[in-house]
Amino acid sequence: MYLGIDAGASATKALIVDRKGKVVSYAIVPSGINFKVSSQKALEKVLKSSGLSLKEICYAVSTGYGRALVKAEAHSSEIICVSRGIHKLLPSVRTIIDVGGQDSKAIRIDEYGRVLNFAMNDKCAAGTGRFLEVMSNLIGKSINELSRLHHKSSKPIRISSTCTVFAESEVISHISQGSKIEDVIAGLHQAIAGRIFNMSSRIGFEKDVAFTGGVAKNEGFVAALSKKTGLTPLLPEEPQTVCALGAALAAIRKYEESISHAHL
């Protein structure tokens, strides 16, 4: 069995595959402030749900923001892992739009899943899941509710600030002027979709396009980004673990390499 651990800025994902690359089990836990702790937790959880013991894991690869802090035989960047992961799940994909907790990226891959080019958001939280989290706190609706309420909106508000802090005060003033909460939510989704669209336009949208990362589980955001790009995206069953899957697949490859080296 092979393990991939994606220590993301907001969530740590652990995923186990068998020798053929089939997903056995996965776990998602909050990253908190200590990647060592969160990766340990994610590992325990995934072992428990799969009924495996640590001894049965031949090789582990870590990825994500905290990858260097996680115990693993090797690590790899998220760009490569997301690409490998999506290629395994949806081989027709050529463009990936990945929106996570603290960064978003657009990646172009070829028919073998190799990375051709990529673009990432710059430093600030404006085009990421963090933006939606700040806003969901502000308006007192959970992340799940954001997704649900989006579709009730008939007249989304327009957020013009690119800065999260300024956008916050815009939202407050819209609410105090009596805007409906669903219109605010739809407006927020449109705002982040707009930013991600601009970033991704740098590399183009060759089909098929897939959305990945935790934020791809937010239906409101997916609807807004689909509308903005005019695309019908492919969505993996669990968008948040694609990167961990890529890491687990890398673990298989690295393990096989190490074996063949050992036999030389």
Place this chain on the structure above:
Amino acid sequence: MSLPRRRSRILQTTRKIGELIMTYFSKVSDAKSKGKPVAWVTVFTPVELLYALDIYPVAPEHFGALCSARGFIVDYLEEAERCGYSESLCSYSRCSLGYVLSGMNGIMPPPDILITFRNSCDVYVKWWQSLHMHLGTPLFVGETPYVLAPEDLDNYVLDYVVKQLEQLIEMAEERFGLRFDMEKLVEVLKLSDKASELWFETLKLRRFRPCPLGGRDSASDIFPLVVMQGTEEAVSFYEELLREVKGRIGRKEGVIEDEKFRLLFDGIWIWHAFDLIKYFEDKGAVFVYEPYSEAWAYRLDASEPLESIARKILSMGLNVDIDIRIERFLENIKQYQIDGAVFFSNRSCKTWSATQLVTADILNKKVNVPYLLFEADMADPRQYSEAQIKNRIDAFIEVLSES
């Protein structure tokens, strides 16, 4: 088995730059105390002309880079911001304004004259006017029209700039009671041209595999071409540098032992995070070409002194049509066998950054060169996210390994 001895990657000659800079500043201070005028100039101003007039130039842009690299720029930046200069202004300008506003207690001596030519950016004009406002020192602002084809300059453009050079000479003679000496200018131009020739020759040697001179060298080694053009010291520095680089080539010795990727860097270097270059090198990637390094050298023709200087300030890289810049990129990607391009989008320098996305895209489509584009500020360390940038570099290196 004995442990492999790690070779130093930075050239011995490069290591002398720090001392050269200090000597240069103390020379300027000495000259000032002896009553010689000091000019604050923007880079790509005719420094040669000033040396011929016995005026000592210092460049606040260089001072900004220096303060950033040595880690004491933030006080100056904050001083300027406290006095109302916007954080989105070029950090070089904020640095020197903060320096002036906080009393000029550093190595850069106060100016007796402020000189700029608007060739790199429009910031120059307002920046120099602000310095003038605070200091009250005489100000000379020269205008250089935007150039489409530097090899094919219209006569009226050239005349226009020559006329301004003459005005500058007149102003200096009047203000400081100096005598302009054409013969001296010719001598200075010959030295300046020699230094440029040597530097061009050295840069060309980076085409060799493994590359003998890396980003940390080229970033430092330009200094004598910034404010010492036309001096004997500059010429002997570049002679020594060329000798050392040739030696490395003879021994097939590269910046890094196992050269995997040859990269181009577009932008001004990030002075406060200079170690990023080493971060690339540790991953087997070496910088072999930068428009920034080339920008400082220019071949002058001493038989046409003023025309030649005018051509030089008109042909400055940022004053030239984008298509020509892209052509140069494409040519050099071939010449230097470049595997990938790193574009540093600089918050300070809009004039440089504005064209980068288009350029990167064309390179990617035409010659299939993968690129990395990241944002930071060349001198202001407060808008810098190291972890995030390193994360991208890691991903970029992996992408290069795949192709």
